[in-house]
Amino acid sequence: MTAAGEAVGLFERSYGAEPTQLWSAPGRVNLIGEHTDYNDGFVLPFAIDFRTVLALRPRSDGRIRVASTFADDVVDVEVNELGDIFPGDRDRVAEWARYPLGVVWALAELTGKTGHGADLAFASEVPVGAGLSSSAAIEAATATAIDALWNLGLDRPTLARASRRAENEAVGAPTGIMDQMASLLGEADSAIFLDCRSLDAEVVDLGFDGAGLELLVMDTRVSHAHSTGGYGDRRAACERGAKALGVRALRDVTIADLERARELLDDETFRRVRHIVTENQRVIDTVDTLAMAGPRAIGPLLDASHASMRDDFEISVPELDLAVETAREAGAIGARMTGGGFGGAAIALIERGTADTVARAVSRAFADAGYVAPSVFPVTAAGGARRDG
Ligand code: GLA
DSSP states (O other): OOHHHHHHHHHHHHHSSOOSEEEEEEEEEESSOOSOGGGTOEEOEEEEEEEEEEEEEEOSSSEEEEEETTOSSOEEEEGGGHHHHTTTTGGGSOHHHHHHHHHHHHHHHHHSOOOOOEEEEEEEOSOTTSSSOHHHHHHHHHHHHHHHHTTOOOOHHHHHHHHHHIIIIIIOOOOOSHHHHHHHHOOTTEEEEEETTTOOEEEEEOOTTTTTEEEEEEEOOOOOOTTSTHHHHHHHHHHHHHHHHTOSSGGGOOGGGHHHHHHHSOHHHHHHHHHHHHHHHHHHHHHHHHHHHOGGGGHHHHHHHHHHIIIIIOOOOHHHHHHHHHHHHTTOSEEEEOSSOSSSEEEEEEETTOHHHHHHHHHHHHHHHTOOOOEEEEEOBOOOSEEOO
16 A cells, blocks of 8 residues: 555544645655764755655644554644643653654744644655654654644745754754755755755756666665664764864864874774765765766765775664675675664665666675665655645
8 A cells, every 4th residue: 555545544543534635755865975964064865755644634723643654542732732742851752753743843933833733644655764764754744734734934944954853852863954854855866965054955966867877775674763872972973073173063174184183183083073074075076976977977986985984983884884795796886874874774876777686686695694684675866745635
């Protein structure tokens, strides 16, 4: 069944009525630019053809009810109550419900306006825990729907900021803004070249199809959560590095500054900084290379990005390294882990028609290593959050 069919079915079972609106928002793959977003740097993500669907029916009172195919229970709150729940008392609502309710809260806080409540039901095709931003898809679908429901008239970068606030404060994951921007601004066949300081976004033609290429996702099925552990540690290391170097954010450090950074910083912090500084440059180089030489020429940049995350930023895991190496040996033009790391998915840029060969090679390598079978599938760049009905 489609996610839309599932969302409608769940809505009817949960609330005994039919939804009157359908909204959807995509997950994302980041082509390059990892952990650069919260350093005010550059990223190049694209929205993918896997979406979260939100079935909705406005209510005439101030209640918000949320149901999801991930959970058995409906969460039921008053819009007016959200300010008491978030951020301090978030344990009052189930974790999955903090994403949509956090967005409703963040929009109310931002605008000082609220409107009527609504009944909401979510179903998703975006695999959870795969590093494909299933959470941003929920947030973006909610943000666009509530913006319309309450007549807020906010632009998409503002909706992305509110969604990030929900993730940071209502959920408690210290993430940047890349995923929400990708889910809200995505366009077919294109990536979004985003300056995370100004939020200036440029649509960049990927040209994979025209060049006879495909992009494969290799989900290691090693799941991760950014509200705990490594992600926050990396963020703290970057902030420490920026402070020691006397800059507002690592975005302001250039490759030429790295020599001085090596003298000032301890080895680990230096390597964290070097990843961010070189990764920012790789994003810019990827955008230039796509325009001047086409997508076939970006392979070495993808490979260098993976090496930097594995060796300097240390956010890869053996399963991601194996997926990347095996894909390359099986003919991929370039491959790298994507997303926050510590699990999730890698991507490989491959010749059209070789997806089965690469997928088989990766599955075999995982079986030989005794790892859980990976899930390997192609993705294409798709449009951002929208109303579907
Ligand atoms: C996660 C976060 C993003 C970004 C990436 C790493 O997806 O949600 O904000 O930091 O990790 O690039």
